[in-house]
Amino acid sequence: MNKKNYLEEISRLKKPFIIYKSIKGFNLYTDFSKKIVLTNKNIKDFVKKINLTKFKIKQTDLFIGFFGYEILNNLIGIKIKKQRSLNFPKGIFYKPETIIKLSNNLNYKPKRSIKYNKFFKINLNKKSYSDIFAKFKKKIRSGETYQIKICTKYKNNSKIDPLDFFCRLSKTNLAPEAFMIKDKNYSIVSCSPENLINKRGLKITTKPIAGTLKKNKKINKKKALSFFQKNIKETKEHNMIVDMERSDLSKICIPGSVKILKKKIVEEYKDLYHYVSLIGGIIKKNIKTIDIIKAMMPGGSVIGCPKISTLNLLNNQERENRNIYTGSFGYIKFNGDMKFNIIIRSLLNYKNNSEIAVASGVVVDSNPTNEFNENFIKAKAIIDLFQ
Amino acid sequence: MIYIIDHKDSFTHNVVHQFSNFDDVQCDDYNQVNQTLLNKANVIVLSPGPGNPKDYPITSNIYNHYKGKIKIIGICLGFQQILYCEKGRIIQQNKIYHGYQSNIKVISNNSLFKKGKNFRVGRYHSLKLKEPFRAKNFEITMRCVETNVAMTIENNIDKIYGFQFHPESFLTINGNLLIKKILST
Numbered sequence A: 001m002n003k004k005n006y007l008e009e010i011s012r013l014k015k016p017f018i019i020y021k022s023i024k025g026f027n028l029y030t031d032f033s034k035k036i037v038l039t040n041k042n043i044k045d046f047v048k049k050i051n052l053t054k055f056k057i058k059q060t061d062l063f064i065g066f067f068g069y070e071i072l073n074n075l076i077g078i079k080i081k082k083q084r085s086l087n088f089p090k091g092i093f094y095k096p097e098t099i100i101k102l103s104n105n106l107n108y109k110p111k112r113s114i115k116y117n118k119f120f121k122i123n124l125n126k127k128s129y130s131d132i133f134a135k136f137k138k139k140i141r142s143g144e145t146y147q148i149k150i151c152t153k154y155k156n157n158s159k160i161d162p163l164d165f166f167c168r169l170s171k172t173n174l175a176p177e178a179f180m181i182k183d184k185n186y187s188i189v190s191c192s193p194e195n196l197i198n199k200r201g202l203k204i205t206t207k208p209i210a211g212t213l214k215k216n217k218k219i220n221k222k223k224a225l226s227f228f229q230k231n232i233k234e235t236k237e238h239n240m241i242v243d244m245e246r247s248d249l250s251k252i253c254i255p256g257s258v259k260i261l262k263k264k265i266v267e268e269y270k271d272l273y274h275y276v277s278l279i280g281g282i283i284k285k286n287i288k289t290i291d292i293i294k295a296m297m298p299g300g301s302v303i304g305c306p307k308i309s310t311l312n313l314l315n316n317q318e319r320e321n322r323n324i325y326t327g328s329f330g331y332i333k334f335n336g337d338m339k340f341n342i343i344i345r346s347l348l349n350y351k352n353n354s355e356i357a358v359a360s361g362v363v364v365d366s367n368p369t370n371e372f373n374e375n376f377i378k379a380k381a382i383i384d385l386f387q
Numbered sequence B: 001m002i003y004i005i006d007h008k009d010s011f012t013h014n015v016v017h018q019f020s021n022f023d024d025v026q027c028d029d030y031n032q033v034n035q036t037l038l039n040k041a042n043v044i045v046l047s048p049g050p051g052n053p054k055d056y057p058i059t060s061n062i063y064n065h066y067k068g069k070i071k072i073i074g075i076c077l078g079f080q081q082i083l084y085c086e087k088g089r090i091i092q093q094n095k096i097y098h099g100y101q102s103n104i105k106v107i108s109n110n111s112l113f114k115k116g117k118n119f120r121v122g123r124y125h126s127l128k129l130k131e132p133f134r135a136k137n138f139e140i141t142m143r144c145v146e147t148n149v150a151m152t153i154e155n156n157i158d159k160i161y162g163f164q165f166h167p168e169s170f171l172t173i174n175g176n177l178l179i180k181k182i183l184s185t
Helices: A005-011 A045-050 A069-075 A124-140 A163-170 A221-230 A230-248 A289-296 A305-319 A368-386 B010-018 B036-038 B056-068 B075-087 B175-183
Strands: A018-020 A026-039 A062-067 A091-104 A147-157 A178-181 A186-191 A195-200 A203-208 A207-216 A259-270 A273-282 A328-333 A338-341 A344-350 A355-364 B002-006 B025-029 B044-046 B071-075 B090-105 B118-130 B139-144 B148-157 B161-163
Touching: A005 A091, A005 A124, A005 A163, A005 A368, A005 B071, A005 B139, A018 A091, A018 A328, A026 A062, A026 A203, A026 A305, A062 B075, A069 A289, A124 A147, A124 A305, A124 A355, A124 B090, A147 A203, A147 A305, A147 B025, A163 A178, A163 A186, A163 A368, A163 B044, A195 A289, A195 A328, A203 A230, A207 A221, A207 A368, A221 A259, A221 A273, A230 A259, A230 A273, A230 A289, A230 B090, A230 B118, A259 B139, A273 A344, A328 B071, A344 A368, A355 A368, B010 B044, B010 B175, B025 B090, B044 B056, B044 B075, B071 B075, B075 B090, B075 B118, B075 B161, B118 B148
Parallel strands: B002 B025, B002 B044, B044 B071, B071 B161
Antiparallel strands: A018 A026, A018 A178, A026 A091, A062 A091, A062 A328, A147 A355, A178 A186, A186 A344, A195 A203, A195 A338, A203 A273, A207 A273, A259 A273, A328 A338, A344 A355, B090 B118, B090 B139, B139 B148, B148 B161
C-alpha cells in the first residue's frame, strides 16, 4: 500500500486501527488478530499473559489499548457506586499484526464533507460546580484531601469522522501523547500531553503536569516559567503532585533510585503552557506488570491527593461514569516494556454520542469561577473540531 | 527492622525509601498490621495520611500499647496521632499548608538538634496542635519561624519523636539527616 494515501485507504477499508504519537511522528497499528474487552474478572489474567518472553521480540509483539477509569479504581480495591453510564467497555486491548510509521504531517481529506453538530451540553452548570467546589473545600479544611479535581463533561449527539478530527487536531496541537482509536462502534480522539508510564528494561519514568496557563501574545515560554514560579498556588499544587508521583514510583522502585530528573519546567502547546516535572526510578526485582499498573494508575495528577481518599470523595460525588477519562492509553510489549499516557483532552464517540470530559483542581486557595473557566480552555481545542 | 504503619497516604512510600537508607523496612496498611512483625520492630513509624487522628483508633491502640517499649516516630498525621493520644487537641488552622516550604527553628535546649538551628521543610497539613499543650516528658522542640506553629515534638525518655512537616518530601532540605539522628539515639 502506498504510504502517501494510506490514511485515505485505511478509512475506506473500514477496518479498526489505532494511531499513537511516536518520538519522530506517529505509528499506525492495524490488522488486529486479537481484541480483548476487559472486565474485572479477566484483567489480571490478561496482563499476566502479555509478559511472555525475555527474548528478542518483533515490533508487533505488543498489546495496545486503554484502561478506563472504573476498572483502574476496581483494580486497587476502590468500588464505585452505580452511576449513569453509556455501558461503554471498561477497557479494550488489541494485538496488531501491522505497524506503519507515519510522519508528523498527517494528510487526510474525508471523501464527503460532514456537517458536525457543534452544540454541546454541559453536565454541570456553574452553580452546581460551585456547590461541589464549596463542599470539597470543606474536605480540604478537615484534611480529608489536599487537592481534588472536579470533572465536567461536554456532550452532544453527532456522527464524526475520527480520522479527520485527529489529523486536524495534530496540525494545531502536536501533543506528545496524542492517539486515536477507530473501531466499529466507537472512536477516541485525543491530544493528551501527559505521559504516566514510560518503561524500558528496568528504567521507568513519569511526567506529571500540574499548572496550566492560557496563552496570549504577551506571554512567551520564559515569562510563563516566571509566572509559575511566582504563583504560590500553582507551585504548591505542583509540589504536591511531585511528592505523590515520587511515592507511587517508590512502591515499585529500588530504594534510593527514585529521582526528580527535570524539576518544574514549562512546555508549550497550542492554547496553553503547562508546568511539568520528570521523575524516574529503577524497578525492583520481582515487580510484575500488574504491580506497575496498580502503583501508578489512575494517574495522580488528574485525581488529586492523597489518591485513595480523594478517589473515594470523587466517586461519592460523581453521578456519571467517567468512561475513558483519567484512565490510561498505551501499550505493553511482550518483553514487559510499556508506555502509557493519561487520557485527558479526549473525545469519546460511542454509538454517535460524543463526550469531552475535563477537570481542574480544587486546592484551598483556588476559586470556582477560575477553575470552571479553566475547564473550558482545556476542552476548547477539541470542541473547535466540530466547527 | 523499622515498621511503618501506612494510613493510605500518597506520600508513605517516600517515607519507606527514606527509612530504607538506615535499616530494613516493613510497611503495611494500618488495618492490616502484622502483630508478629510489629513485636520484632526496633522502630515504629506512623505515616502521614488524610483526616484526623480520631479517625484511626487502631493506630491509637498501637501507640498506647508500644509507648515506652519501642521507639516511635510520627509524621504529619502520625505526629498528630501522638499528640492526640497524649490528650492534645488537634484543630483546623486558618491558613492551610499543602505543598508549602517553610523555615523552622529549633527552640529548645533539650532537643537532639542544636538550639537556634534552622531547617527548610515541606508541609502538607490542614490541622495543627492546639496550644498550650502539656504532657509528661514531651517537649515542642521546633516551630515555624513565620507562624510559630509546633513543628516537632521530642520525648527523649520514652524515645517518641514527631514531625508536623514531611522529612521525606523533596521540599525538605537535609531530611535524611533529621531521620538519621533520631534513629541513632
